[in-house]
Amino acid sequence: MSGLEQVKRAIAGALEKAGIAARLAFEPGWAKGYSGPVVAVGLRRGESRGGALSSYLGQQEDPETRDCREVYGMRMELTLSLDIYCPAGEGASGCEGALEKMHQVLLEGLPSGLRPAELKWEETGWDEDTAMFLLPVSLACGAYFTAAASEDGLLLTDFILKGVVTK
Amino acid sequence: MRARLEGILARYGQDAVLTDRETGGERRVRAFVQPVLKKREDLPAQATALGAVSRERWLYIGGGSQSLRAGDGVACGGLRLVVQEARSVPWGGGTLYWWALLRKEKEKAV
Numbered sequence: 252m253s254g255l256e257q258v259k260r261a262i263a264g265a266l267e268k269a270g271i272a273a274r275l276a277f278e279p280g281w282a283k284g285y286s287g288p289v290v291a292v293g294l295r296r297g298e299s300r301g302g303a304l305s306s307y308l309g310q311q312e313d314p315e316t317r318d319c320r321e322v323y324g325m326r327m328e329l330t331l332s333l334d335i336y337c338p339a340g341e342g343a344s345g346c347e348g349a350l351e352k353m354h355q356v357l358l359e360g361l362p363s364g365l366r367p368a369e370l371k372w373e374e375t376g377w378d379e380d381t382a383m384f385l386l387p388v389s390l391a392c393g394a395y396f397t398a399a400a401s402e403d404g405l406l407l408t409d410f411i412l413k414g415v416v417t418k
Numbered sequence: 419m420r421a422r423l424e425g426i427l428a429r430y431g432q433d434a435v436l437t438d439r440e441t442g443g444e445r446r447v448r449a450f451v452q453p454v455l456k457k458r459e460d461l462p463a464q465a466t467a468l469g470a471v472s473r474e475r476w477l478y479i480g481g482g483s484q485s486l487r488a489g490d491g492v493a494c495g496g497l498r499l500v501v502q503e504a505r506s507v508p509w510g511g512g513t514l515y516w517w518a519l520l521r522k523e524k525e526k527a528v
Contacts, residue, residue, distance in 0.1 A: 272527070274468060282469035284524030291467035334467055339489060340439075380466045382502065382521070 254327060255294060257412040258365065258394045262331065263292045265360040271352055276332060282381060288337040288349035295389055296330040308397070325396040325410050333388040336381060343375040346386035357390060364413025366393040423515055424481055436484060437491035449480035451494040451520070475502070476520040482506070482513035491523065498523040 263273040272285060276293025308322045333353065337345035350372060357367050369391040378385040396410035431448040438444075454475040463470040476499055478492060486492075486504040493499070499520040506513040 276467040277465065278469065280469050281463075282466060282471050282524055283527035285527045289468065289527070293467055332467070336468055378466075380464050380471050381468055383468075 254299075254325065254394065254396055254410055254412070255297065255329075257396075258327070258329060258331070259292050259294070261362050261365060261412055262333070262390075263290075265356050265362075266290055266292075266353060269352060269356045269360060271349055271356070276334070285336070285338055285383075287341060288335055288345050290349065290353065290388075291332065291334045291336065293332040293334075294329065295332045298328045300326045300328065311399070320399045323398045323400065323410075325398070327394040327396070329392055329394055331390045331392065333390050335386040335388060336378065337384040337386075339383065341384075343384045343386075346375045346384050350386060350388065353388070362412060364395040366395070368392055419509055420482060420512070420514055427479075427481055431480075432494055434478075434480070434492055434494040436480075436486065437493070439487070439489035439491070445484060447480055447484045449478055449484075449492075449494070451492065451497075451499070452477050454519075472522040474522060478504075478516070478518040478520055480516045480518075482509075482515050484516060485513075486516050486518050492518075492520055 259275050263275060266273040272287060272289040274289060274291055276291040306323045306325055308324045311320050311322050313320065335346045335349045335353070337343070337349070354370060357370060361367065367390060370388065372386060372388045375384055375386040395413045397413055398410045427448045427450070431450050434447050434449045434451055436445045436447055454477050460473065462472060462474055464473050480486070485506065486501050488501050488503060490501045491498065492501060500523045502519045502521050504516060504518040507515050507517055
């Protein structure tokens with residue numbers, strides 16, 4: 252899974268865990284009917300930053316096997332779209348209620364590799380295409396990934412978002 | 419005029435079931451439900467962050483005694499449609515017929 256995909260899935264997963272319906276933006280398929288607010292998690296803008304020394308972070312020793320692994324890092328600066336859609340029956344206030352819950356999740360419930368920097372939102376409006384209320388929200392955040400290689404430089408793992416359990 | 423229109427609906431209209439958006443109550447009616455035909459080069463769907471949305475629309479014309487409002491359901495000929503916009507067309511002191519624009523109902527999210 253690509254780095255961007257990992258970030259989007261980590262945020263959607265954290266929102267779902269807190270009881271907020273979330274969907275990855277622009278996934279193939281037809282729009283479904285929702286009975287409450289739903290957040291579309293997508294990407295507005297991004298930059299990938301390489302660190303010094305070819306992003307080399309240092310060595311890590313496996314406490315059990317005593318094998319030594321080289322650890323590499325990758326950093327991305329991203330602005331994600333977390334647009335909140337709400338069915339007509341719930342009214343525009345449904346979007347604002349979901350925004351408050353989402354704000355709490357972004358402060359407390361994200362993996363350690365995601366560092367939120369700024370959350371911005373605009374006025375709630377009516378979206379003609381989906382026939383739902385829409386509150387556009389943007390989250391600027393840093394995403395930190397690590398990859399491990401054996402001492403001879405053979406890559407052991409792909410870049411994984413820090414703080415995400417993969418086993 | 420009203421009786422004449424009701425007669426035309428009964429003879430040439432289609433069977434439709436109206437579903438109230440709040441109570442879920444159903445009414446069986448005779449109405450004209452026809453697709454709104456647009457230019458052929460228009461794509462029938464629009465991509466949105468929540469998924470593709472159908473751009474197809476249907477025109478509803480039904481009797482003046484059966485009111486409609488946005489969000490009500492209309493089932494007709496195997497199609498499940500929802501009212502996007504509805505208006506009553508007056509004649510004298512009452513309603514001659516109901517005009518509505520319909521779009522496809524979204525499936526329930528799982």
